[in-house]
Amino acid sequence: MTRAHHLIVPVALAASLLVAGCDEEIEDPSFQAWCGDTLCAWDLEAGRIARVGTWHPSDYGVDLVETPTILSQVTGSPTSELLDAEVLDVERYCGDLGGLYLPDTNDCIRQVSTSASSCMRFEVTADVEDTAQVMIEVDYGADGSVDHMQPMVASDWEPVSFLTSLPTWPGLVRYRIHKRGTGRAVIAHFGVRLATDCVDPVTVDERPLGVACETGAQCAGGVCATIASWQACSECTNDLGCGAGETCQVVLEEAHPNGAYRTCRTAP
Amino acid sequence: MPRTLLSLGPLCAALLVLLGAAPAAAQDAPQAPRPQRVDLAPDAHAYALVVGSNPGGPGQEPLAFAERDAERMAEVLVELGHYPAARVDLLQAPTRAQLTGALRRLRQRLSVHDARNEQSVVFFYYSGHAQSQALRLGGEEFPLSELRAAIDALPSTLTLVVLDACQSGAYSRVRGTDPAADFSHNSIQQLQTRGVAVMASSSSDELSQESERLSAGYFTHHLLVALRGVADENRDGRVALDEAYRYAYAQTLLDTSRTAVGGQHVTLDTNLTGHGAVALTYPARASAHLELPAALEGQLLITRTRGDAVMAELDKAAGAALRLALPAGRYHVLWRGEGVIRSCPVTLPARGVHVLGASSCDEITEEQATARAAHTGPSREWGLELGVGFNQEGRSSDYTERLTSFGYQSGFFDWDWNVRMSTAVERQLRGPLSLLLTFDRLEDRSFNRGFFDDTHDTFHWRAWAVGLQLRGTFRLAGDWLYGYAQGGAGLGIARSRFNPGREQEPTNVRVDYGVQLSGALGLRFMPWDHMGFHLQVGYSFAPILQNDLGDRHDSGGVSIVTGLRAQF
Numbered sequence: 136m137t138r139a140h141h142l143i144v145p146v147a148l149a150a151s152l153l154v155a156g157c158d159e160e161i162e163d164p165s166f167q168a169w170c171g172d173t174l175c176a177w178d179l180e181a182g183r184i185a186r187v188g189t190w191h192p193s194d195y196g197v198d199l200v201e202t203p204t205i206l207s208q209v210t211g212s213p214t215s216e217l218l219d220a221e222v223l224d225v226e227r228y229c230g231d232l233g234g235l236y237l238p239d240t241n242d243c244i245r246q247v248s249t250s251a252s253s254c255m256r257f258e259v260t261a262d263v264e265d266t267a268q269v270m271i272e273v274d275y276g277a278d279g280s281v282d283h284m285q286p287m288v289a290s291d292w293e294p295v296s297f298l299t300s301l302p303t304w305p306g307l308v309r310y311r312i313h314k315r316g317t318g319r320a321v322i323a324h325f326g327v328r329l330a331t332d333c334v335d336p337v338t339v340d341e342r343p344l345g346v347a348c349e350t351g352a353q354c355a356g357g358v359c360a361t362i363a364s365w366q367a368c369s370e371c372t373n374d375l376g377c378g379a380g381e382t383c384q385v386v387l388e389e390a391h392p393n394g395a396y397r398t399c400r401t402a403p
Numbered sequence: 404m405p406r407t408l409l410s411l412g413p414l415c416a417a418l419l420v421l422l423g424a425a426p427a428a429a430q431d432a433p434q435a436p437r438p439q440r441v442d443l444a445p446d447a448h449a450y451a452l453v454v455g456s457n458p459g460g461p462g463q464e465p466l467a468f469a470e471r472d473a474e475r476m477a478e479v480l481v482e483l484g485h486y487p488a489a490r491v492d493l494l495q496a497p498t499r500a501q502l503t504g505a506l507r508r509l510r511q512r513l514s515v516h517d518a519r520n521e522q523s524v525v526f527f528y529y530s531g532h533a534q535s536q537a538l539r540l541g542g543e544e545f546p547l548s549e550l551r552a553a554i555d556a557l558p559s560t561l562t563l564v565v566l567d568a569c570q571s572g573a574y575s576r577v578r579g580t581d582p583a584a585d586f587s588h589n590s591i592q593q594l595q596t597r598g599v600a601v602m603a604s605s606s607s608d609e610l611s612q613e614s615e616r617l618s619a620g621y622f623t624h625h626l627l628v629a630l631r632g633v634a635d636e637n638r639d640g641r642v643a644l645d646e647a648y649r650y651a652y653a654q655t656l657l658d659t660s661r662t663a664v665g666g667q668h669v670t671l672d673t674n675l676t677g678h679g680a681v682a683l684t685y686p687a688r689a690s691a692h693l694e695l696p697a698a699l700e701g702q703l704l705i706t707r708t709r710g711d712a713v714m715a716e717l718d719k720a721a722g723a724a725l726r727l728a729l730p731a732g733r734y735h736v737l738w739r740g741e742g743v744i745r746s747c748p749v750t751l752p753a754r755g756v757h758v759l760g761a762s763s764c765d766e767i768t769e770e771q772a773t774a775r776a777a778h779t780g781p782s783r784e785w786g787l788e789l790g791v792g793f794n795q796e797g798r799s800s801d802y803t804e805r806l807t808s809f810g811y812q813s814g815f816f817d818w819d820w821n822v823r824m825s826t827a828v829e830r831q832l833r834g835p836l837s838l839l840l841t842f843d844r845l846e847d848r849s850f851n852r853g854f855f856d857d858t859h860d861t862f863h864w865r866a867w868a869v870g871l872q873l874r875g876t877f878r879l880a881g882d883w884l885y886g887y888a889q890g891g892a893g894l895g896i897a898r899s900r901f902n903p904g905r906e907q908e909p910t911n912v913r914v915d916y917g918v919q920l921s922g923a924l925g926l927r928f929m930p931w932d933h934m935g936f937h938l939q940v941g942y943s944f945a946p947i948l949q950n951d952l953g954d955r956h957d958s959g960g961v962s963i964v965t966g967l968r969a970q971f
Contacts, residue, residue: 165809165810165852165853167860167903167904167905168905188951189809189951189952190805190806190809190950190951190952190954191862191901191911191913191950191951192911192951193901193903193908193911194809194860194862194901260808260809260810292805292808292809292952293808294808323809324809324810
């Protein structure tokens with residue numbers, strides 16, 4: 136049979152848009168994109184990894200070689216981000232979006248995610264020995280604190296999946312694959328898809344800076360401040376909480392990727 | 404080729420000891436035996452046990468045509484002797500146990516008729532090696548005494564024994580019965596005495612020979628020609644036992660006297676009670692005939708176009724017409740006479756008579772005739788089959804499930820049935836068997852992963868098989884419809900191509916090999932001599948494709964193929 140690949144594209148595309156959706160959270164979940172000896176889309180926090188064949192020598196998996204070895208990837212959306220659009224009247228456009236216009240730089244900070252899913256499904260295909268002690272660690276808010284972890288029980292390349300609840304608030308999530316033992320651990324697929332099957336959401340009331348909030352009790356610092364049309368965990372709500380010569384300013388920094396927040400800075 | 408090479412002294416002595424009685428009236432001259440008429444009732448139950456055995460024993464070369472002779476004898480009995488096909492038991496290269504079993508079953512079936520006082524006739528034919536005291540069935544011996552006892556024990560009204568084996572005339576001496584009283588005064592309905600007639604291809608001290616030219620044993624060939632009507636001297640539409648004997652005797656002796664081994668004298672021993680001729684075949688009742696008109700004279704070599712099988716070689720004298728009952732089909736007659744050599748294509752219709760005449764022949768040269776004669780020989784054919792059809796596809800296996808577990812999905816056009824193409828070259832072996840060299844395209848499939856991602860991986864494979872198959876062919880109708888069954892093994896080849904969606908990654912091609920087992924049933928429809936069609940349903944098991952995790956995929960399955968067949 137001659138495969139009509141030229142027909143597959145439009146038909147399958149339409150079917151996919153209608154049915155499947157693109158809800159894979161992880162970039163390169165099958166560890167196929169290698170930049171030299173490292174994975175292009177994953178961060179190697181510790182240890183060493185190697186590219187190995189799985190069912191086919193050209194279909195790669197990642198071998199967690201050393202103990203420990205930690206692979207991680209941050210996914211999800213920040214609460215707010217800098218508007219990346221070329222428009223003539225940024226101030227007016229920013230106002231229409233309900234964003235915060237920064238006249239000094241002619242930039243606009245806008246809110247990104249407003250709703251949160253309650254559940255996610257891990258899909259794993261791997262060959263992991265028990266002695267490898269591989270854990271899946273989840274860092275809600277990507278602030279460096281592990282909020283949830285569970286063992287990766289997957290052997291003989293049999294696909295497994297399991298559900299984990301998400302916090303009620305939207306934000307970034309860092310996923311870590313952490314090998315703690317000495318056994319062999321080769322992972323062919325680590326996917327995360329949003330789901331609706333979980334019942335109880337995860338309660339994480341220590342939200343990092345920049346994450347959307349309603350009250351200060353939800354934030355790690357106990358402060359929830361208005362940014363523009365939304366509120367985010369911050370370090371101050373107004374100038375009264377700042378020292379002499381400082382004002383409570385909105386900042387957007389790489390160190391706090393969840394979005395803009397208020398902090399006391401020296402007035403320009 | 405002699406049908407045995409053993410010395411004769413021990414055989415004759417042993418047989419005489421076995422018999423311990425005066426021999427019956429063994430005949431070694433054509434004019435001597437005049438068997439009396441044994442008119443069987445029209446509803447006499449006719450059975451035949453036809454045995455052919457090519458394999459030789461220790462020190463014996465295998466025969467070339469014994470099994471084929473048996474097959475042709477069985478065909479003639481059904482076609483012209485009016486033996487029901489279901490009652491003709493053809494044994495090819497049987498073991499001793501198989502022959503004993505066949506004789507036992509035959510006796511049981513005859514006993515039923517005997518118990519009802521119904522008349523029955525048995526035709527026993529053997530073609531193969533013989534030794535001093537026994538028939539040679541490959542590595543086993545079947546003692547003549549045991550054969551005689553088994554045949555004598557058959558509760559039949561009339562038993563005809565035809566042996567084409569070395570020293571087969573010795574069988575007659577095994578007979579221990581005295582010639583029976585004249586049967587002419589008994590009524591048919593009161594027939595109680597059982598009669599036995601034995602025709603043997605050679606006397607007790609002679610060798611029986613095969614002919615490459617005739618692709619048959621000399622004796623059996625001429626007996627078959629006789630049974631097809633050439634021997635019908637009195638033109639009553641039947642070939643009687645004595646008529647067949649006289650013809651076979653003369654022609655066998657004429658042919659074999661030219662060989663290095665020497666003349667072969669056919670013998671006939673009769674122990675029949677009754678009067679009149681024993682009809683063996685009824686050529687007049689056949690639907691297709693080739694008539695050689697009265698004026699025609701000369702040597703004729705009649706071959707069937709399909710397979711170039713020699714059907715008859717005979718000398719025709721002017722004065723009386725001859726009719727041969729032959730299966731409908733195409734024939735070639737090489738006619739040497741009147742100082743001219745003629746090549747005559749003949750088509751016998753399903754019903755009717757074709758009269759051979761010089762007007763329908765082409766004059767040819769001696770060189771052409773020699774070439775034509777050389778072309779006739781063993782029924783060895785070449786065939787070529789080209790087929791296309793469907794093959795079961797889309798079946799799951801550990802292999803495809805593994806692909807699924809790694810995130811692949813089958814291609815959009817990965818249907819359950821796939822186009823199948825097959826090619827086969829066939830070489831005719833002996834009898835109904837042929838050997839095929841086959842080439843089949845088994846499978847063509849693809850799986851995809853990440854179709855909408857930057858990394859769109861495609862995995863595609865095709866599988867083929869090259870194999871040898873043994874095919875047994877049987878005739879279903881005339882010369883145009885055959886059935887066949889075949890089975891065999893071969894080498895399966897699967898070429899897989901992994902095409903990563905990432906630009907920097909090269910395409911990986913891999914070739915796997917594995918065993919392929921297959922079998923098929925088919926029909927062959929041959930409306931023309933060299934061209935026709937075939938339809939075949941088969942199943943193949945081809946676990947060729949494998950991955951690095953040890954999973955295998957069977958690329959075979961059920962297939963339905965039809966196409967063209969050419970044969971030469």
